[in-house]
Amino acid sequence: MKKIILFSVAVVSSLMANNVTKEAKDAGLAPIPNDKKALMKLIDNPKNPITDAKVELGKKLYFDPRLSKSGFISCNSCHNLSEGGDDGLEAAVGHMWTVNPHHLNSPTVYNSVFNSIQFWDGRSPHLEDQAQGPMQAAPEMAATKQHVADVVSSMPEYVEAFKSIYGKDVKIDIVKVADTIGVFERTLVTPSRFDDFLNGNDKALTKAEQKGLQTFIQVGCTGCHTGVGIGGDLNGFNVVNTYKYNDVGDFKGDANGLVRVPTLRNITQTAPYFHNGMIKTLPAAIKEMGRVQLGADLTDTQVSEIETFLKSLDGRKPAISLPMLPASTAATPLPDLK
Ligand code: HEC
Ligand code: HEC
Incomplete structure (x- = not known):
């Protein structure tokens, strides 16, 4: 008898849960x-497919502060993957302590792949496009396209990685850098x-x-x-x-x-x-x-x-090991604190 009652309680509560699911x-x-x-169907971009090598390189670039003018700010500075994928600040703080001039808060990068458009006003269509913005934005990383290309091209380990992923004739520029960072971000689902x-x-x-x-x-x-x-x-x-x-x-x-x-x-x-x-x-x-x-x-x-x-929406984060970045060379642009 007791068993039957327990059984029916389980069935009823499971039916209830099913109703809530519906x-x-x-x-x-x-x-x-x-x-x-x-x-994969949801997160992949057929024009720039996810591969392990791209994710690994994209992760390095995401964490590399040398892409910024000051050599001090990486994507992870404002979208800290150890801390919810954002910075915990009211408004973002970028190059030389510049507070975002519109007082905009940094959104999380976790699950941003599910956004149909990026930014608070949706002005960017996808992650690969979006990633070019902050590298060049004056109050964020304040770099030029040339700076980004020069930094990456100055380190043989980066150059080799780009060649092995995109072919030996790859043009290493801000577009390719952003594409690769975008692939890494696509994997940040929780x-x-x-x-x-x-x-x-x-x-x-x-x-x-x-x-x-x-x-x-x-x-x-x-x-x-x-x-x-x-x-x-x-x-x-x-x-x-x-x-x-x-x-x-x-x-x-x-x-x-x-x-x-x-x-x-x-x-x-x-x-x-x-x-x-x-x-x-x-x-x-x-x-x-x-x-x-x-x-x-x-x-x-x-x-x-x-x-x-x-x-209950607190998710299981992907395991992210801290990437070791290639050492700067004589050709790597120096930090510019102006
Ligand atoms: C008509 C559309 C709409 C409805 C309905 C709506 N939201 Fe929102 N929600 C938004 C928009 C748009 C924003 C961003 C607003 C802004 O910051 O400018 C937002 C922001 C939020 C935020 C802040 C998120 C962040 O990262 O800063 C929370 C939390 C939130 N909504 C929860 C809710 C809850 C709970 C409800 C129901 C009570 C709700 N929303 C109803 C559109 C909506
Ligand atoms: C100085 C802080 C700062 C840095 C550095 C920064 N971001 Fe952001 N990020 C922001 C702010 C602020 C926004 C919102 C801006 C807006 O909507 O106009 C944003 C928006 C985004 C979004 C859109 C998310 C959404 O929900 O709309 C993504 C994705 C993103 N950043 C990725 C990156 C990547 C990749 C890098 C490195 C190349 C980077 N960010 C560097 C502050 C920063």
Whole structure:
């Protein structure tokens, strides 16, 4: 008798979980696939396919500060892979301590491959294109195209790696460097317990997390935070009310006032929040989103339920060993602190 009861409790709770899974999928949420082939289909760029050698070289370039004018700032300075893929600052700090002139916050690079467009205003179509920007941006790495090409070409180990990957006639320039960094970034995906749940493991989320997921859907967050990225497309901002820190920095979205919806994966690790980093805690961000985007005054209970769910999006990071960079040569441009 006891066994039968236990059995039926298990069946009922598994049915409930299945319903929540269905609700989530109907709301447009999608998991990072378990299956390697399906995942590769999502993250690969057929024009610049992922290979182990490219990932390894892309990782070195991602960590190499010599690509910057000062010789001091790498992609990892602002998108720290040990720390959520961002920098923990309100606004990014780049060349010679320049604070981002628009007071823009550094988004995480983890799972950025799932964004349909890159940057807060979506002005870049993909990671390979995006990576050329920060190397040349004056308040970021402040390098010229020539500087980037000169740095990489000055070290035989880099030159050999480019030749063995792209052929001996490869032109080593900022485009190839960015392409290679882009491939490394494509691998920065972090499957979480939420994905396990949507992939069929009913026990991967606690009851409280499932409840939070339902609240997240029911109040309307999935109107914008959907898909595998749980964000990633352009959408309206200040939809019902105006963001209370709208005037910090001059960012107003794209030409139509649209803003790229950020991913909510690993959101506990990427405070402070919003494009200008003015919201310091996750509950405050949830509450403000409800007010600004949905015209909803979310109760403390709803906020805390949603927060509980969002914590389940903390993902398993890919194992990244610290790359050893080739030594500079006499031809390597010297750091320029101007
Ligand atoms: C000085 C800090 C800084 C450095 C260095 C930097 N970034 Fe960024 N990154 C930012 C900021 C700030 C943004 C948002 C800018 C915007 O939207 O206009 C951004 C945006 C991005 C995005 C878009 C993510 C998204 O969700 O839209 C990617 C990808 C990215 N950076 C990768 C890189 C790579 C690769 C490098 C090295 C070549 C790099 N970054 C160097 C600060 C930095
Ligand atoms: C109408 C579309 C829309 C809806 C609905 C929406 N969001 Fe957002 N969300 C956005 C956009 C766009 C941003 C970026 C805004 C900015 O910083 O300029 C954002 C930002 C966020 C952030 C900050 C992320 C970061 O990295 O800084 C969190 C957290 C968030 N949303 C959670 C939620 C929650 C929870 C709900 C439901 C209560 C919700 N959102 C509803 C579009 C939406």
